[in-house]
Amino acid sequence: MIRIGAALGALLVIVLALAAPREADAQDARAFVATLGQEAIQVLGPGVPVAQRQARFRELFRDDFDLAGIGQFVLGRYWRVATPQEQQDFLGLFQEYLVRAYSARLGEYGGEPFRVTGVRPNGDESIVNSEIIRPNSSPIAVDWYLIGRGPYKITDVYVGGVSMKVTQRDEFASVIQRNGGRVEALITQLRQKLGVAG
């Protein structure tokens, strides 16, 4: 009897030990997104100069996003076709493209109230749900996919059920396909768009 009790006790301790950090993780993931979302929305707010907005987004992508993983996903099957040099060039340009595109596209959500609504595990990742509350419209759901613990990295953001990563992949794949499957063509177009010398 005592032995069963001890065994159960030990089991309980193990279960608690396993469960506790998971719970803490979930809380951390929430806090991570809450801080990040708050900052992003503040910097998007009206009256923030474009240069400052882009500088902050640049930092945000570099520090908090899994840019290598996202870049690889976004190139899709062309990642393997690309030369190491092309891969490197692409990742650099892609980061700057994200900064320019998303600091502009998300501009309309600037200054709106933002709140984290939930978190759930998804394989190795955590999905943190949040919403942007707009006075005259329905709230917009923003779901953040995170990997890692401790330093989290964002792997994708869904805005209103639409994956930013998938949208980007579809666009780049179209550019490559319309240029005879050459990754180089995408790199050239990115350079032109960003006004960066080759």
Add this chain to the structure above:
Amino acid sequence: MRVRRLPLILSGLVAAGLAVSGCVAPGTPGAAQTAAAADDFNDPYEDTNRGIFNFNQAVDEDVLVPVAKTYRTVVPPPMQQSLHDFLQNLDGPIIFANDLLQGEVGLAGNTLARLLVNTTIGVGGMFDVAKLMGIPYHTNDLGITFAVWGFRAGPYVVVPVLGPSNPRDLVGQVGDGFGDPGNYVASTLHHYLWAVVARTAVAGIDERSRNIETLADIERTALDNYATIRSLSRQRREAQIRHEQSNLPNPAPVQ
């Protein structure tokens, strides 16, 4: 008389369209031996679609955006909001019917409650009182119903003026139009077709006036605006079919 015959012709079209979109199932080897682009993006008519897309962009720039901007400057914001709420309430019966057709009893209850509250306390739908009471709006239509029933979308199609769609959604739109009691009420005052056109136009201006900046920002920053809008509209529609609330701006100007 003409008014009564039109639904008949169109219901024939609905049936034909459903048959077509039902046939375009993947996994029929041989039938889908198209280019890589068509496979990836379900867009076998890409060249034609791009042509219509460019035409739509021109119409958007020259007509829709100026009208939407004028609307936004001339009409006071509270009136804009009321018109928006009114149009949304007008869609109530169709949303309710589709909620039921999909077996979404909870959603149907929400829609019915919203319709009752907003039509009465909300003065014919001009005020979204139900939202304040914590009953949120959701969209629904026959295209979503067909998807829930297992019909496939069929190829991506860009429709002149109306924008991104597919056979399933086009058939759904026609079906919704004919099932909508609002259109019949309006047709007692004017010709049926004019009632539908007027309502679509007003809804289009309302929708467009809410998205001017977002769509301009996408167009300005995209490498390939056509491919971006194609991806956004497909994903947005898929989210609606999963009944996730997708409140992203509609990439189609009018729908």
